[in-house]
Amino acid sequence: MELMAITAKGIAIKIRNFEIPDIRRVMEIEEQSFLDGDAGLYLELYEEWPEGFMVAEKEDKVIGFVVMVLTPEGEGRVFALAVDSRYRGGGVGRTLLKAAFAVLRKMKIWYVLLEVRVSNVVAQRLYRSMGFAEIGFVPFYYKDGEGAIEMRKVL
Numbered sequence: 001m002e003l004m005a006i007t008a009k010g011i012a013i014k015i016r017n018f019e020i021p022d023i024r025r026v027m028e029i030e031e032q033s034f035l036d037g038d039a040g041l042y043l044e045l046y047e048e049w050p051e052g053f054m055v056a057e058k059e060d061k062v063i064g065f066v067v068m069v070l071t072p073e074g075e076g077r078v079f080a081l082a083v084d085s086r087y088r089g090g091g092v093g094r095t096l097l098k099a100a101f102a103v104l105r106k107m108k109i110w111y112v113l114l115e116v117r118v119s120n121v122v123a124q125r126l127y128r129s130m131g132f133a134e135i136g137f138v139p140f141y142y143k144d145g146e147g148a149i150e151m152r153k154v155l
C-alpha cells in the first residue's frame with residue numbers, strides 16, 4: 001500500500017507500509033506518546049501482518065504510524081496510533097486511520113475495535129468523530145494501572 005494524501009489541514013503526506021528501518025523513528029514517536037509498546041513487540045506484529053502496519057511520511061521523514069492486529073474473531077483492532085508531537089492536530093492521525101480502515105475493508109473485515117486510555121480525551125474525540133462507539137471499560141488495562149475505554153466501529 002502506498003498513497004499520497006493531503007490532510008484536511010493541508011499537510012502533504014505519504015502513507016506507506018512500515019519497513020524494518022522505520023523502527024527507530026517509530027520508537028521515537030512512541031516514546032513521546034506514552035504508549036505501552038516496545039520495539040520487539042512492534043516487529044513481531046509487523047511479521048505477523050505486514051499490511052497492518054503503516055507509517056505516514058512527510059518529506060521522507062516518518063511522522064506517524066498505525067499498527068493493527070487481527071482478532072481471533074476476525075475483526076480488526078487498532079493496536080497503536082501515534083503522530084509526532086510536532087505534527088499533531090494536522091489531520092495526520094485521521095488520515096492514517098482512514099488508510100488502515102481501507103485495508104480492512106479490502107479484506108472484507110467489517111468491524112474494528114480499539115482501547116483508549118480514560119484520560120486520553122483527544123484520541124477519544126478523534127475516534128468518536130470517526131464513528132466509534134463505546135462498548136466497554138477494562139480496569140487496569142495499561143501497565144501503569146489506568147483503565148481503558150473499549151470502542152468499536154462498523155466499517
Ligand SMILES: CC(C)(COP(=O)(O)OP(=O)(O)OC[C@H]1O[C@@H](n2cnc3c(N)ncnc32)[C@H](O)[C@@H]1OP(=O)(O)O)[C@@H](O)C(=O)NCCC(=O)NCCS
Binds near residue numbers: 087089091116
Ligand atoms: C491521537 C493522535 C494520534 C491524533 O493524531 P493527530 O494527527 O493529532 O489527529 P488529527 O489532527 O487527525 O485530529 C483528529 C481529531 O482529533 C481531535 N484532536 C486532535 N488534536 C486535538 C487537540 N489538541 N485537542 C482536542 N482534540 C484534538 C479532534 O477531534 C480532531 O478532529 P478535528 O481536527 O476535525 O477537530 C495524536 O494526538 C497522538 O499521537 N497522541 C499520542 C498518542 C495517542 O494518544 N494515541 C492514541 C492511543 S489510543
